[in-house]
Amino acid sequence: MRKRTDNPLQQRSVLIATAARVLSQLRHDGRSVALILGAPVLLLGLLSWVLSGQPGVFDEWGALLLGVFPLLLMFVVTSVATLRERSGGTLERLVTMPMSKIDFLGGYGLAFGVAAVLQALIASALTFSVFGLTIAAPVGSVVLIAVLNALLGTSLGLFASAFASTEFQAVQMLPMLLLPQFLLCGIISPTSSMPQLLEWISTVLPMTYSVDAMKQLTIQSEVTGEVWRDIGVLVGFIFAFLAAGASTLKRRTP
Amino acid sequence: MRAAVDVRNLAVLRGGRTVVEGLSFQVQRGQIVGLLGPSGCGKSTLMRALVGVQQNVTGTCEVLGVPAGSASLRRRVSYMTQDASVYINLTVTENLEYFAAVLGVGRDRVCLVLEEVGLQIEKHSLVSDLSGGQRNRVSLAVALLGEPELLVLDEPTVGLDPVLRRDLWAQFRRLASRGVTLLVSSHVMEEASECDRILVMRNGQLIADDGEEQLLARTSTNNITDAFLVLVNLNNAVESVPDA
Ligand SMILES: Nc1ncnc2c1ncn2[C@@H]1O[C@H](COP(=O)(O)OP(=O)(O)OP(=O)(O)O)[C@@H](O)[C@H]1O
Ligand SMILES: [Mg+2]
Helix, strand or coil, rough: CCCCCCCCCHHHHHHHHHHHHHHHHHHCCCCHHHHHHHHHHHHHHHHHHHCCCCCCCHHHHHHHHHHHHHHHHHHHHHHHHHHHHHHCHHHHHHCCCCCCHHHHHHHHHHHHHHHHHHHHHHHHHHHHHHCCCCCCCCCHHHHHHHHHHHHHHHHHHHHHHHHCHHHHHHHHHHHHHEEEEECCCCCCCCCCHHHHHHHHHHHCCCHHHHHHHHHHHCCCCCCCHHHHHHHHHHHHHHHHHHHHHHHHHCCCCC | CCCEEEEEEEEEECCCCCEEEEEEEEEECCCEEEEEECCCCCHHHHHHHHHCCEEEEEEEEECCCEEEHHHHHCCEEEECCCCCCCCCCCCCHHHHHHHHHHCCCCHHHHHHHHHHHHCCCCCCCCCCHCCCCHHHHHHHHHHHHHCCEEEECCCCEEEEEECHHHHHHHHHHHHCCCCCCCEEECCCCHHHHCCCEEEEEECEEEEECCHHHHHHHCCCCCCHHHHHHHHHHHHHHHCCCCCC
16 A cells, blocks of 8 residues: 555544545445444343343443443444445455555444444433443443544454454354353353452453453542553554455455 | 556466466556456556555556555556445545545546536435445545545446447546546456557566557457457467467
8 A cells, every 4th residue: 555655634534534435335334323322221221221231230330331342333334334435346456556555444443433433422411311320430431442442442443343254253263253252251250259260361351351341430439540451452453454454455366 | 657557577476377368568658548358357456556555466566656555656547446335324525525635636636527427416325325436436436536646546437328438538638638647457358449558468477568459450340349359369279289
Protein backbone atom coordinates (compact mmCIF):
# COMPACT_ATOMS: atom_id res chain seq x y z
CA MET A 1 0.00 0.00 0.00
CA ARG A 2 0.96 3.65 -0.29
CA LYS A 3 4.08 4.93 1.41
CA ARG A 4 3.22 7.63 3.87
CA THR A 5 4.64 10.47 1.85
CA ASP A 6 1.44 12.35 1.06
CA ASN A 7 0.45 15.14 3.37
CA PRO A 8 -1.24 13.93 6.57
CA LEU A 9 -4.44 15.88 5.94
CA GLN A 10 -5.19 14.07 2.73
CA GLN A 11 -4.39 10.79 4.43
CA ARG A 12 -6.81 11.46 7.25
CA SER A 13 -9.52 12.34 4.79
CA VAL A 14 -9.29 8.88 3.21
CA LEU A 15 -9.47 7.31 6.66
CA ILE A 16 -12.57 9.33 7.49
CA ALA A 17 -14.14 8.60 4.10
CA THR A 18 -13.55 4.90 4.76
CA ALA A 19 -15.16 5.10 8.19
CA ALA A 20 -18.14 6.97 6.73
CA ARG A 21 -18.46 4.35 4.01
CA VAL A 22 -18.44 1.46 6.51
CA LEU A 23 -21.11 3.24 8.56
CA SER A 24 -23.24 3.79 5.43
CA GLN A 25 -22.97 0.10 4.67
CA LEU A 26 -24.20 -0.65 8.19
CA ARG A 27 -27.00 1.89 7.86
CA HIS A 28 -28.33 0.10 4.79
CA ASP A 29 -28.29 -3.18 6.69
CA GLY A 30 -31.03 -2.81 9.28
CA ARG A 31 -30.60 -6.27 10.71
CA SER A 32 -26.94 -5.75 11.53
CA VAL A 33 -27.76 -2.48 13.25
CA ALA A 34 -30.47 -4.23 15.24
CA LEU A 35 -28.02 -6.99 16.13
CA ILE A 36 -25.25 -4.65 17.21
CA LEU A 37 -27.41 -2.30 19.22
CA GLY A 38 -30.13 -4.66 20.41
CA ALA A 39 -28.54 -8.01 21.11
CA PRO A 40 -26.50 -7.06 24.20
CA VAL A 41 -29.58 -5.39 25.69
CA LEU A 42 -31.73 -8.45 25.07
CA LEU A 43 -29.10 -10.80 26.49
CA LEU A 44 -28.57 -8.71 29.61
CA GLY A 45 -32.33 -8.33 30.08
CA LEU A 46 -32.70 -12.08 29.81
CA LEU A 47 -29.88 -12.61 32.29
CA SER A 48 -31.45 -10.26 34.84
CA TRP A 49 -34.73 -12.12 34.45
CA VAL A 50 -33.03 -15.51 34.86
CA LEU A 51 -31.34 -14.32 38.04
CA SER A 52 -34.33 -12.39 39.39
CA GLY A 53 -34.97 -15.03 42.07
CA GLN A 54 -31.47 -14.64 43.55
CA PRO A 55 -30.95 -11.15 44.94
CA GLY A 56 -27.50 -9.65 44.34
CA VAL A 57 -26.35 -12.24 41.78
CA PHE A 58 -27.17 -10.06 38.75
CA ASP A 59 -25.02 -7.29 40.25
CA GLU A 60 -22.08 -9.69 40.06
CA TRP A 61 -22.74 -11.11 36.61
CA GLY A 62 -24.36 -8.18 34.87
CA ALA A 63 -21.24 -6.05 34.78
CA LEU A 64 -19.03 -8.98 33.66
CA LEU A 65 -21.27 -9.83 30.74
CA LEU A 66 -21.78 -6.17 29.88
CA GLY A 67 -18.12 -6.40 28.94
CA VAL A 68 -18.14 -9.79 27.25
CA PHE A 69 -21.22 -9.51 24.99
CA PRO A 70 -19.98 -6.44 23.05
CA LEU A 71 -16.64 -8.19 22.52
CA LEU A 72 -18.28 -11.27 20.99
CA LEU A 73 -20.68 -9.30 18.81
CA MET A 74 -18.22 -6.78 17.45
CA PHE A 75 -15.81 -9.60 16.72
CA VAL A 76 -18.35 -11.38 14.51
CA VAL A 77 -19.58 -8.23 12.79
CA THR A 78 -16.10 -6.96 12.03
CA SER A 79 -14.61 -10.22 10.86
CA VAL A 80 -17.48 -10.85 8.45
CA ALA A 81 -17.42 -7.27 7.13
CA THR A 82 -13.69 -7.31 6.42
CA LEU A 83 -13.84 -10.80 5.01
CA ARG A 84 -16.38 -9.54 2.49
CA GLU A 85 -14.02 -6.77 1.58
CA ARG A 86 -11.20 -9.24 1.02
CA SER A 87 -13.19 -11.78 -0.96
CA GLY A 88 -15.47 -9.37 -2.83
CA GLY A 89 -12.63 -7.79 -4.81
CA THR A 90 -13.06 -4.33 -3.31
CA LEU A 91 -9.88 -4.66 -1.28
CA GLU A 92 -8.01 -5.71 -4.41
CA ARG A 93 -9.30 -2.58 -6.06
CA LEU A 94 -8.47 -0.33 -3.11
CA VAL A 95 -4.85 -1.49 -2.95
CA THR A 96 -4.37 -0.25 -6.52
CA MET A 97 -5.56 3.17 -5.35
CA PRO A 98 -3.80 5.76 -3.19
CA MET A 99 -4.89 4.23 0.12
CA SER A 100 -2.63 3.22 3.00
CA LYS A 101 -3.14 0.41 5.48
CA ILE A 102 -3.68 3.03 8.14
CA ASP A 103 -6.56 4.50 6.14
CA PHE A 104 -8.13 1.09 5.72
CA LEU A 105 -7.74 -0.34 9.23
CA GLY A 106 -8.20 3.04 10.87
CA GLY A 107 -11.38 3.58 8.88
CA TYR A 108 -12.80 0.26 10.00
CA GLY A 109 -11.61 0.82 13.57
CA LEU A 110 -13.22 4.25 13.67
CA ALA A 111 -16.53 3.16 12.15
CA PHE A 112 -16.97 0.11 14.35
CA GLY A 113 -15.60 2.12 17.25
CA VAL A 114 -18.51 4.53 16.82
CA ALA A 115 -20.90 1.57 16.65
CA ALA A 116 -19.23 0.07 19.72
CA VAL A 117 -19.62 3.24 21.75
CA LEU A 118 -23.31 3.46 20.84
CA GLN A 119 -23.76 -0.20 21.67
CA ALA A 120 -22.04 0.11 25.04
CA LEU A 121 -23.97 3.27 25.92
CA ILE A 122 -27.36 1.75 25.10
CA ALA A 123 -26.60 -1.55 26.83
CA SER A 124 -25.21 0.19 29.93
CA ALA A 125 -28.06 2.68 30.13
CA LEU A 126 -30.70 -0.05 30.10
CA THR A 127 -28.74 -2.39 32.34
CA PHE A 128 -28.40 0.24 35.02
CA SER A 129 -31.83 1.85 34.73
CA VAL A 130 -34.24 -0.92 33.73
CA PHE A 131 -32.51 -4.14 34.78
CA GLY A 132 -31.39 -2.54 38.02
CA LEU A 133 -27.69 -3.32 38.03
CA THR A 134 -25.97 -1.72 41.00
CA ILE A 135 -22.22 -1.53 41.30
CA ALA A 136 -19.80 0.16 43.67
CA ALA A 137 -17.74 2.13 41.14
CA PRO A 138 -18.91 5.07 39.01
CA VAL A 139 -21.14 3.99 36.11
CA GLY A 140 -18.89 5.74 33.61
CA SER A 141 -16.00 3.41 34.40
CA VAL A 142 -18.09 0.36 33.50
CA VAL A 143 -19.16 2.03 30.26
CA LEU A 144 -15.50 2.71 29.46
CA ILE A 145 -14.57 -0.95 29.93
CA ALA A 146 -17.54 -2.02 27.79
CA VAL A 147 -16.40 0.29 24.99
CA LEU A 148 -12.82 -0.98 25.21
CA ASN A 149 -14.13 -4.53 24.98
CA ALA A 150 -16.12 -3.71 21.87
CA LEU A 151 -13.03 -2.10 20.33
CA LEU A 152 -11.02 -5.18 21.25
CA GLY A 153 -13.63 -7.30 19.46
CA THR A 154 -13.27 -5.08 16.40
CA SER A 155 -9.47 -5.22 16.26
CA LEU A 156 -9.47 -8.97 16.91
CA GLY A 157 -12.06 -9.39 14.14
CA LEU A 158 -9.97 -7.39 11.67
CA PHE A 159 -7.04 -9.68 12.40
CA ALA A 160 -9.01 -12.95 12.41
CA SER A 161 -10.67 -12.27 9.06
CA ALA A 162 -7.31 -12.87 7.39
CA PHE A 163 -7.47 -16.52 8.39
CA ALA A 164 -10.91 -17.21 7.01
CA SER A 165 -11.75 -17.55 3.36
CA THR A 166 -15.53 -17.81 3.72
CA GLU A 167 -18.09 -16.16 5.96
CA PHE A 168 -18.81 -19.59 7.43
CA GLN A 169 -15.19 -19.92 8.51
CA ALA A 170 -15.21 -16.38 9.85
CA VAL A 171 -18.09 -17.23 12.16
CA GLN A 172 -16.27 -20.37 13.28
CA MET A 173 -13.43 -18.16 14.50
CA LEU A 174 -15.70 -17.19 17.38
CA PRO A 175 -15.66 -20.59 19.14
CA MET A 176 -11.99 -21.03 18.26
CA LEU A 177 -10.63 -17.68 19.42
CA LEU A 178 -13.12 -16.38 21.94
CA LEU A 179 -14.71 -19.29 23.78
CA PRO A 180 -11.39 -20.57 25.19
CA GLN A 181 -10.79 -17.05 26.46
CA PHE A 182 -14.23 -17.07 28.02
CA LEU A 183 -13.37 -20.28 29.91
CA LEU A 184 -9.98 -19.02 31.04
CA CYS A 185 -10.71 -15.39 31.81
CA GLY A 186 -11.88 -15.89 35.35
CA ILE A 187 -15.64 -15.81 34.90
CA ILE A 188 -16.12 -19.54 35.38
CA SER A 189 -13.53 -19.83 38.10
CA PRO A 190 -11.02 -17.29 39.46
CA THR A 191 -7.75 -17.45 37.53
CA SER A 192 -5.82 -17.90 40.80
CA SER A 193 -7.64 -21.18 41.47
CA MET A 194 -6.83 -22.67 38.07
CA PRO A 195 -3.94 -25.09 37.43
CA GLN A 196 -0.67 -23.17 37.09
CA LEU A 197 -0.37 -23.68 33.33
CA LEU A 198 -3.87 -22.37 32.69
CA GLU A 199 -3.26 -19.42 34.95
CA TRP A 200 -0.19 -18.53 32.92
CA ILE A 201 -2.13 -18.83 29.70
CA SER A 202 -4.88 -16.62 31.10
CA THR A 203 -2.39 -13.82 31.66
CA VAL A 204 -1.75 -13.46 27.93
CA LEU A 205 -5.43 -13.43 26.96
CA PRO A 206 -7.11 -10.03 26.66
CA MET A 207 -10.48 -11.09 28.05
CA THR A 208 -8.85 -11.86 31.39
CA TYR A 209 -8.11 -8.17 31.85
CA SER A 210 -11.54 -6.94 30.89
CA VAL A 211 -13.19 -9.39 33.28
CA ASP A 212 -10.71 -8.49 36.03
CA ALA A 213 -11.48 -4.80 35.57
CA MET A 214 -15.24 -5.40 35.70
CA LYS A 215 -14.87 -7.54 38.81
CA GLN A 216 -12.92 -4.78 40.53
CA LEU A 217 -15.50 -2.18 39.58
CA THR A 218 -18.40 -4.18 41.01
CA ILE A 219 -16.78 -4.30 44.44
CA GLN A 220 -14.53 -1.24 44.74
CA SER A 221 -16.12 2.17 45.02
CA GLU A 222 -13.37 3.86 43.03
CA VAL A 223 -11.24 3.09 40.03
CA THR A 224 -8.21 1.37 41.53
CA GLY A 225 -4.70 1.18 40.17
CA GLU A 226 -5.34 -2.41 39.17
CA VAL A 227 -8.26 -1.28 37.00
CA TRP A 228 -6.03 1.32 35.34
CA ARG A 229 -3.46 -1.41 34.69
CA ASP A 230 -6.21 -3.56 33.10
CA ILE A 231 -7.29 -0.60 30.95
CA GLY A 232 -3.70 -0.08 29.84
CA VAL A 233 -3.32 -3.75 28.93
CA LEU A 234 -6.61 -3.71 26.99
CA VAL A 235 -5.55 -0.64 24.99
CA GLY A 236 -2.26 -2.40 24.28
CA PHE A 237 -4.08 -5.49 23.01
CA ILE A 238 -6.34 -3.35 20.79
CA PHE A 239 -3.35 -1.75 19.08
CA ALA A 240 -1.42 -5.01 18.93
CA PHE A 241 -4.25 -6.75 17.07
CA LEU A 242 -4.66 -3.74 14.76
CA ALA A 243 -0.96 -3.97 13.94
CA ALA A 244 -1.25 -7.72 13.45
CA GLY A 245 -4.23 -7.07 11.17
CA ALA A 246 -2.14 -4.61 9.17
CA SER A 247 0.53 -7.24 8.65
CA THR A 248 -2.07 -9.58 7.11
CA LEU A 249 -3.15 -6.99 4.54
CA LYS A 250 -1.11 -7.83 1.47
CA ARG A 251 -1.06 -5.83 -1.70
CA ARG A 252 -0.13 -8.85 -3.76
CA THR A 253 -2.19 -12.01 -3.44
CA PRO A 254 -1.72 -15.47 -5.01
CA MET B 1 8.14 8.99 -23.97
CA ARG B 2 8.48 5.57 -22.31
CA ALA B 3 6.11 2.84 -23.37
CA ALA B 4 2.89 2.59 -21.39
CA VAL B 5 3.47 -1.11 -20.80
CA ASP B 6 6.76 -2.95 -21.09
CA VAL B 7 6.59 -6.65 -20.37
CA ARG B 8 9.56 -8.94 -20.96
CA ASN B 9 9.70 -12.62 -20.30
CA LEU B 10 6.91 -12.38 -17.74
CA ALA B 11 5.96 -15.54 -15.86
CA VAL B 12 3.40 -16.05 -13.12
CA LEU B 13 3.12 -18.95 -10.72
CA ARG B 14 -0.40 -19.47 -9.46
CA GLY B 15 -1.70 -22.33 -7.35
CA GLY B 16 1.61 -24.17 -7.85
CA ARG B 17 1.34 -23.93 -11.63
CA THR B 18 2.94 -21.62 -14.16
CA VAL B 19 -0.15 -19.98 -15.60
CA VAL B 20 1.60 -17.26 -17.58
CA GLU B 21 4.93 -17.93 -19.26
CA GLY B 22 7.48 -16.12 -21.43
CA LEU B 23 5.22 -13.17 -22.16
CA SER B 24 6.85 -10.19 -23.89
CA PHE B 25 5.18 -7.17 -25.44
CA GLN B 26 5.24 -3.39 -25.37
CA VAL B 27 2.30 -1.03 -25.64
CA GLN B 28 2.71 2.57 -26.83
CA ARG B 29 0.74 5.34 -25.18
CA GLY B 30 -2.64 6.16 -26.64
CA GLN B 31 -3.19 2.63 -27.96
CA ILE B 32 -6.24 0.49 -27.33
CA VAL B 33 -5.07 -3.08 -26.94
CA GLY B 34 -7.54 -5.94 -26.91
CA LEU B 35 -6.70 -9.08 -24.95
CA LEU B 36 -8.40 -12.22 -26.24
CA GLY B 37 -8.05 -15.88 -25.45
CA PRO B 38 -9.96 -18.90 -24.21
CA SER B 39 -11.26 -19.00 -20.67
CA GLY B 40 -8.48 -19.78 -18.20
CA CYS B 41 -5.66 -18.78 -20.54
CA GLY B 42 -4.29 -16.16 -18.14
CA LYS B 43 -5.84 -12.84 -19.22
CA SER B 44 -6.90 -11.80 -15.74
CA THR B 45 -3.60 -13.02 -14.30
CA LEU B 46 -1.66 -10.82 -16.73
CA MET B 47 -3.83 -7.84 -15.83
CA ARG B 48 -3.33 -8.47 -12.12
CA ALA B 49 0.43 -8.53 -12.71
CA LEU B 50 0.22 -5.20 -14.55
CA VAL B 51 -1.64 -3.47 -11.72
CA GLY B 52 0.67 -5.00 -9.12
CA VAL B 53 -1.70 -7.21 -7.15
CA GLN B 54 -0.42 -10.58 -8.38
CA GLN B 55 2.05 -12.57 -6.29
CA ASN B 56 4.87 -14.69 -7.72
CA VAL B 57 5.56 -12.64 -10.82
CA THR B 58 8.99 -12.96 -12.46
CA GLY B 59 10.51 -11.14 -15.42
CA THR B 60 10.20 -7.47 -16.29
CA CYS B 61 6.84 -5.83 -15.80
CA GLU B 62 7.01 -2.06 -16.18
CA VAL B 63 4.09 0.31 -16.40
CA LEU B 64 4.45 3.98 -17.43
CA GLY B 65 8.20 3.66 -16.98
CA VAL B 66 8.26 2.24 -13.45
CA PRO B 67 7.84 -1.30 -12.05
CA ALA B 68 4.21 -2.45 -11.91
CA GLY B 69 2.64 -1.83 -8.54
CA SER B 70 4.86 1.14 -7.63
CA ALA B 71 3.26 3.61 -5.27
CA SER B 72 3.56 6.38 -7.87
CA LEU B 73 1.17 4.46 -10.15
CA ARG B 74 -1.78 4.48 -7.76
CA ARG B 75 -3.30 7.56 -9.38
CA ARG B 76 -2.02 6.89 -12.87
CA VAL B 77 -3.35 3.39 -13.45
CA SER B 78 -6.89 2.27 -12.92
CA TYR B 79 -8.09 -1.29 -12.78
CA MET B 80 -11.46 -2.92 -13.20
CA THR B 81 -11.57 -6.47 -11.88
CA GLN B 82 -13.47 -9.17 -13.75
CA ASP B 83 -16.17 -9.51 -11.08
CA ALA B 84 -17.87 -6.25 -10.18
CA SER B 85 -15.85 -5.06 -7.20
CA VAL B 86 -18.12 -2.52 -5.60
CA TYR B 87 -20.01 -2.48 -2.32
CA ILE B 88 -23.36 -4.13 -2.87
CA ASN B 89 -24.83 -2.68 0.31
CA LEU B 90 -24.22 0.90 -0.81
CA THR B 91 -26.04 2.92 -3.44
CA VAL B 92 -24.41 3.59 -6.80
CA THR B 93 -23.64 7.19 -5.83
CA GLU B 94 -22.31 6.23 -2.40
CA ASN B 95 -19.92 3.79 -4.07
CA LEU B 96 -18.67 6.38 -6.52
CA GLU B 97 -18.36 9.09 -3.89
CA TYR B 98 -16.29 6.81 -1.68
CA PHE B 99 -13.88 5.82 -4.43
CA ALA B 100 -13.71 9.47 -5.54
CA ALA B 101 -12.66 10.41 -2.00
CA VAL B 102 -9.96 7.71 -2.02
CA LEU B 103 -8.68 8.91 -5.38
CA GLY B 104 -8.93 12.53 -4.33
CA VAL B 105 -11.10 13.58 -7.28
CA GLY B 106 -14.08 15.91 -7.14
CA ARG B 107 -17.75 15.03 -7.04
CA ASP B 108 -18.20 16.48 -10.52
CA ARG B 109 -16.41 13.36 -11.76
CA VAL B 110 -19.09 11.22 -10.11
CA CYS B 111 -21.87 12.82 -12.19
CA LEU B 112 -19.77 12.56 -15.31
CA VAL B 113 -18.99 8.86 -15.05
CA LEU B 114 -22.57 8.06 -14.09
CA GLU B 115 -23.58 9.54 -17.41
CA GLU B 116 -20.82 7.72 -19.26
CA VAL B 117 -22.03 4.33 -18.08
CA GLY B 118 -25.71 5.27 -18.37
CA LEU B 119 -26.69 4.84 -14.74
CA GLN B 120 -28.24 8.22 -13.92
CA ILE B 121 -31.67 6.73 -13.26
CA GLU B 122 -30.29 4.07 -10.92
CA LYS B 123 -27.92 6.37 -9.09
CA HIS B 124 -29.77 6.13 -5.79
CA SER B 125 -30.41 2.39 -5.98
CA LEU B 126 -28.55 -0.06 -3.81
CA VAL B 127 -26.10 -2.05 -5.92
CA SER B 128 -27.64 -5.26 -4.54
CA ASP B 129 -30.89 -4.25 -6.29
CA LEU B 130 -29.21 -3.91 -9.70
CA SER B 131 -28.88 -6.45 -12.49
CA GLY B 132 -25.55 -8.11 -13.22
CA GLY B 133 -24.84 -5.86 -16.19
CA GLN B 134 -25.73 -2.77 -14.18
CA ARG B 135 -23.40 -3.84 -11.35
CA ASN B 136 -20.65 -4.26 -13.90
CA ARG B 137 -21.27 -0.74 -15.09
CA VAL B 138 -20.93 0.61 -11.55
CA SER B 139 -17.60 -1.18 -11.37
CA LEU B 140 -16.56 0.29 -14.72
CA ALA B 141 -17.65 3.75 -13.57
CA VAL B 142 -15.22 3.45 -10.63
CA ALA B 143 -12.40 2.66 -13.07
CA LEU B 144 -13.23 5.79 -15.08
CA LEU B 145 -13.40 8.05 -11.99
CA GLY B 146 -9.82 9.16 -11.66
CA GLU B 147 -8.04 10.50 -14.67
CA PRO B 148 -5.62 7.63 -15.24
CA GLU B 149 -3.00 7.33 -17.96
CA LEU B 150 -3.51 3.59 -18.23
CA LEU B 151 -6.80 1.74 -17.90
CA VAL B 152 -6.68 -2.00 -17.31
CA LEU B 153 -10.20 -3.30 -17.84
CA ASP B 154 -11.03 -6.97 -17.31
CA GLU B 155 -14.09 -7.72 -19.45
CA PRO B 156 -15.67 -4.30 -19.07
CA THR B 157 -18.46 -4.85 -21.58
CA VAL B 158 -19.89 -8.08 -20.15
CA GLY B 159 -23.65 -7.82 -19.85
CA LEU B 160 -23.97 -4.65 -21.90
CA ASP B 161 -26.47 -4.19 -24.69
CA PRO B 162 -25.18 -3.19 -28.14
CA VAL B 163 -26.08 0.48 -27.72
CA LEU B 164 -24.20 0.87 -24.46
CA ARG B 165 -21.35 -1.19 -25.79
CA ARG B 166 -21.02 1.08 -28.81
CA ASP B 167 -21.13 4.19 -26.61
CA LEU B 168 -18.49 2.80 -24.31
CA TRP B 169 -16.13 1.97 -27.12
CA ALA B 170 -16.63 5.52 -28.43
CA GLN B 171 -15.70 6.70 -24.93
CA PHE B 172 -12.60 4.47 -24.91
CA ARG B 173 -11.63 5.92 -28.27
CA ARG B 174 -11.99 9.48 -26.97
CA LEU B 175 -9.76 8.59 -24.02
CA ALA B 176 -7.17 7.06 -26.34
CA SER B 177 -7.14 10.14 -28.54
CA ARG B 178 -6.14 12.12 -25.44
CA GLY B 179 -3.16 9.80 -24.99
CA VAL B 180 -4.71 7.40 -22.46
CA THR B 181 -3.67 3.78 -22.98
CA LEU B 182 -6.26 1.02 -22.62
CA LEU B 183 -5.80 -2.70 -22.15
CA VAL B 184 -9.17 -4.40 -22.48
CA SER B 185 -9.92 -8.11 -22.22
CA SER B 186 -13.02 -9.50 -23.83
CA HIS B 187 -14.84 -12.60 -24.93
CA VAL B 188 -16.77 -10.63 -27.54
CA MET B 189 -14.80 -11.13 -30.72
CA GLU B 190 -16.43 -8.27 -32.63
CA GLU B 191 -14.93 -5.87 -30.14
CA ALA B 192 -11.52 -6.68 -31.55
CA SER B 193 -12.21 -4.39 -34.48
CA GLU B 194 -12.43 -1.48 -32.04
CA CYS B 195 -8.86 -2.10 -30.90
CA ASP B 196 -5.66 -0.79 -32.44
CA ARG B 197 -4.01 -4.03 -31.68
CA ILE B 198 -4.99 -7.50 -30.51
CA LEU B 199 -3.09 -9.81 -28.21
CA VAL B 200 -4.25 -13.41 -28.29
CA MET B 201 -3.27 -15.66 -25.42
CA ARG B 202 -3.53 -19.37 -25.02
CA ASN B 203 -2.31 -21.49 -22.11
CA GLY B 204 -0.49 -18.55 -20.59
CA GLN B 205 1.40 -17.68 -23.75
CA LEU B 206 1.05 -15.03 -26.40
CA ILE B 207 0.10 -16.67 -29.69
CA ALA B 208 -0.66 -13.56 -31.73
CA ASP B 209 0.05 -9.85 -31.49
CA ASP B 210 -1.28 -7.92 -34.46
CA GLY B 211 -3.85 -5.53 -35.86
CA GLU B 212 -7.20 -6.96 -36.91
CA GLU B 213 -6.39 -6.80 -40.65
CA GLN B 214 -3.11 -8.64 -40.23
CA LEU B 215 -4.76 -11.31 -38.08
CA LEU B 216 -7.41 -11.91 -40.71
CA ALA B 217 -4.79 -12.01 -43.46
CA ARG B 218 -2.53 -14.36 -41.53
CA THR B 219 -5.33 -16.80 -40.81
CA SER B 220 -7.02 -16.36 -44.22
CA THR B 221 -10.35 -15.67 -42.54
CA ASN B 222 -12.80 -12.85 -42.91
CA ASN B 223 -13.98 -12.42 -39.38
CA ILE B 224 -12.23 -12.32 -36.06
CA THR B 225 -14.17 -15.23 -34.55
CA ASP B 226 -12.90 -17.54 -37.28
CA ALA B 227 -9.43 -16.08 -36.95
CA PHE B 228 -9.53 -16.80 -33.22
CA LEU B 229 -10.63 -20.38 -33.79
CA VAL B 230 -7.90 -20.91 -36.37
CA LEU B 231 -5.26 -19.45 -34.07
CA VAL B 232 -6.34 -21.44 -31.05
CA ASN B 233 -6.62 -24.65 -33.04
CA LEU B 234 -3.34 -24.08 -34.83
CA ASN B 235 -1.72 -24.04 -31.48
CA ASN B 236 -3.61 -27.11 -30.41
CA ALA B 237 -2.33 -28.95 -33.46
CA VAL B 238 1.24 -27.91 -32.82
CA GLU B 239 1.04 -29.05 -29.23
CA SER B 240 -0.53 -32.38 -29.93
CA VAL B 241 2.45 -33.42 -32.07
CA PRO B 242 5.33 -32.32 -29.88
CA ASP B 243 7.97 -34.34 -31.73
CA ALA B 244 6.97 -33.22 -35.22
N1 LIG C 1 -6.84 -17.69 -7.17
C1 LIG C 1 -6.23 -18.59 -7.94
N2 LIG C 1 -5.40 -19.51 -7.40
C2 LIG C 1 -4.78 -20.40 -8.16
N3 LIG C 1 -4.90 -20.50 -9.49
C3 LIG C 1 -5.71 -19.63 -10.11
C4 LIG C 1 -6.41 -18.62 -9.36
N4 LIG C 1 -7.14 -17.92 -10.24
C5 LIG C 1 -6.91 -18.43 -11.45
N5 LIG C 1 -6.05 -19.46 -11.38
C6 LIG C 1 -5.56 -20.25 -12.51
O1 LIG C 1 -4.84 -19.39 -13.37
C7 LIG C 1 -5.16 -19.67 -14.73
C8 LIG C 1 -5.45 -18.38 -15.45
O2 LIG C 1 -6.59 -17.80 -14.87
P1 LIG C 1 -7.14 -16.39 -15.36
O3 LIG C 1 -8.16 -15.98 -14.37
O4 LIG C 1 -5.99 -15.49 -15.59
O5 LIG C 1 -7.83 -16.77 -16.75
P2 LIG C 1 -8.65 -15.85 -17.76
O6 LIG C 1 -7.96 -15.89 -19.06
O7 LIG C 1 -8.86 -14.52 -17.17
O8 LIG C 1 -10.02 -16.63 -17.88
P3 LIG C 1 -11.51 -16.08 -18.09
O9 LIG C 1 -11.61 -15.69 -19.52
O10 LIG C 1 -12.36 -17.24 -17.77
O11 LIG C 1 -11.68 -14.95 -17.17
C9 LIG C 1 -6.32 -20.63 -14.74
O12 LIG C 1 -5.88 -21.84 -15.25
C10 LIG C 1 -6.72 -20.80 -13.30
O13 LIG C 1 -6.90 -22.14 -12.99
MG1 LIG D 1 -10.46 -13.52 -16.50
